[in-house]
Amino acid sequence: MNASIISIGNELLSGRTVDTNAAWLAAEILALDIPVVSTYIVGDEVDRIVRMLEAACRDANIVLVTGGLGPTEDDLTRDALAAFVCTELEFHQGLLDDIAGFFAVRGRAMAATNRRQAYLPAGARALANTTGTAPGIAVEQEGRRIYVMPGVPSEMKQMFTDGIKPALKRLDPGQHIVVRKLQCYGTGESDIAQIVGPLMARGRNPLINSTASQGVITMHIVARASSKPAALDLAQKDERLLREMLGSVVFGVEDQSLAQVVGGALAERKMTVATAESCTGGLLAKLITDVPGASRYYLQSWITYSNQAKSALLGVPAALIAADGAVSRRVAEAMASGARKAAGADYAIAITGIAGPDGGSSEKPPGLVYIALAADGRLYCQRCEFGQPRAAVRLRAAMTALDILRRQLAG
């Protein structure tokens, strides 16, 4: 079994609306071990919708369609579906009563145009909509199952969950699937692919693949078996293998962020961290405080953009800045020590660098960043070259700072 998804609506083609329905449906469908092989977006035009239905039915034996079931003349999915299955639209009084009831309950008047929503292609089955007016539609055509849902995400999700998912589950009761994610930082996607190698081969079970976002590499382990425990067992075996191969690069599981893992480790030890930022200008603090409850381990911090502020707020000797420059190992270390002391924190991280595009030199190019960590009696500093552009330098500097603290906390 496999599936294809069609999203219908002019607003999806104009860029005004990002189609999030397809991704949500794809994740739901994959969790039933039904791979999605293609996704189509098309505007509200009968001919084009029919063509996409033809293409989707060539690709897959389950076709999920969203959008175009509204009450206006722009909503043509019903008409296109009837044309595709070569039949007429039929009026259903029972559906109109349901729609009228939806408005009555809410004390609103039903517009005349809502009558359009009480039509279905002959031979099709209505799918109940408990959160909106448009009923969904289910039809079978030459062994393909086609399900049509409203485009409004809340209505689509309810209809899929209550009316379609149970039917799909019954189609293949023998397969169970377990998905496990490992979050990695500190190396590139291609380096990980080289380390993990054959485990990522196509067609292997579990299937292992990777995605990258903001420098974080997520390894997905998708295990299939005839029982849930067997699938779980397969996934756990591969998780152990990957952890052995990747070592300290793995920082978390499922949807954990670096800042969450660092925050969790600090909270567990009842320890605190302060930050002193120059070129990242608050980004590191922002990442730390993205996590709810960060106030348990994050109390106060500084953004010292100017040299004068580095001296006045963090006690970095002006002579040191004059000698080594603000972007230097010793200034980063002095910022970290000063912040730790001023905040009375267990750890302090300091970042000083050249975010660019301007302000660099041949010795100190844009993208050069020093990241220092001050702990009880210890001082660690890392020199990084992040190149350009500015936004990437800042993000990588802040993420690397979190990773340095994460590794420190992990011992």
Place this chain on the structure above:
Amino acid sequence: MNASIISIGNELLSGRTVDTNAAWLAAEILALDIPVVSTYIVGDEVDRIVRMLEAACRDANIVLVTGGLGPTEDDLTRDALAAFVCTELEFHQGLLDDIAGFFAVRGRAMAATNRRQAYLPAGARALANTTGTAPGIAVEQEGRRIYVMPGVPSEMKQMFTDGIKPALKRLDPGQHIVVRKLQCYGTGESDIAQIVGPLMARGRNPLINSTASQGVITMHIVARASSKPAALDLAQKDERLLREMLGSVVFGVEDQSLAQVVGGALAERKMTVATAESCTGGLLAKLITDVPGASRYYLQSWITYSNQAKSALLGVPAALIAADGAVSRRVAEAMASGARKAAGADYAIAITGIAGPDGGSSEKPPGLVYIALAADGRLYCQRCEFGQPRAAVRLRAAMTALDILRRQLAG
């Protein structure tokens, strides 16, 4: 002219990643008066990619493809494109040198697999990638123009803007298109639609539409005429109309951000600003320092998450915090005054609030935020209720703070 978009990548079909590239490209293409007629998502499989290229070339004469240009064996877009245009992949030493250079500049070793990215279908043209390793590809096939870009959004956007958009602009020399953008903050997209009304009608020239991102509403004015000056004239007339209708809601043009506009106004007046953040935890500072050259007007700032830090660093009386609570008008004002004084800045903005989800009460619900601005002899404070979720509260608080300063600077 019309366009079709193909997004390639297994992660887009598994629901792990929402495809935002297609919507971004659609908005850009529409601004060139080229309608997008269909969008396809397909996994990393040569046969399926070829089938989608066939379908897209039936739909439209411009085909924009993203994804599948990475260095791993999963990345098969190059192979599929070669198969589609019935040719072989050819190695280009110059491209490999560029890729090697990308790694060299960053002090990283190039993996052997990156060599794959130096291959192009015979007869195709490479598109420069200035922010990543994978060059893009341009080919013509039976009057259709196919452009292939990386799937990483930042790389895709750079490549489209620098390497593809100018070429598309030249395709219809009889038509001149001028696009003007107005950036707005402080009201919703539907409110703007009501104010602007008939100017946004379909088929009108200039075409006016809006997009919304992070609370900023962008009005696009797309003017078409047979000469450049005539198109410019049309666009300028509508810009004046919109500015009259929208008033102080308009803060900038083209791709200006709120932080850029605020920074420009400060730099022009040779004035400085400091920030004191509680619930936004560095996000406001991050937005300000996203702008290159922010060091001209941004010197030093504080993140005072704890009550104790608000007193120690900004001089907020502990008795005031005890009486009114940390999330209160008087504490916000005291933070702003204290930060202004400690930094010796012309302005200081302070934010204190409850980002949530926890920490609220019936009187002070999650999403309640006070934003204070201290200027020479004046103190202004705004109470906001931003609801939830946490990330939206933080972003809206930081953006509103910038907008308050922007309006202050504009008089």
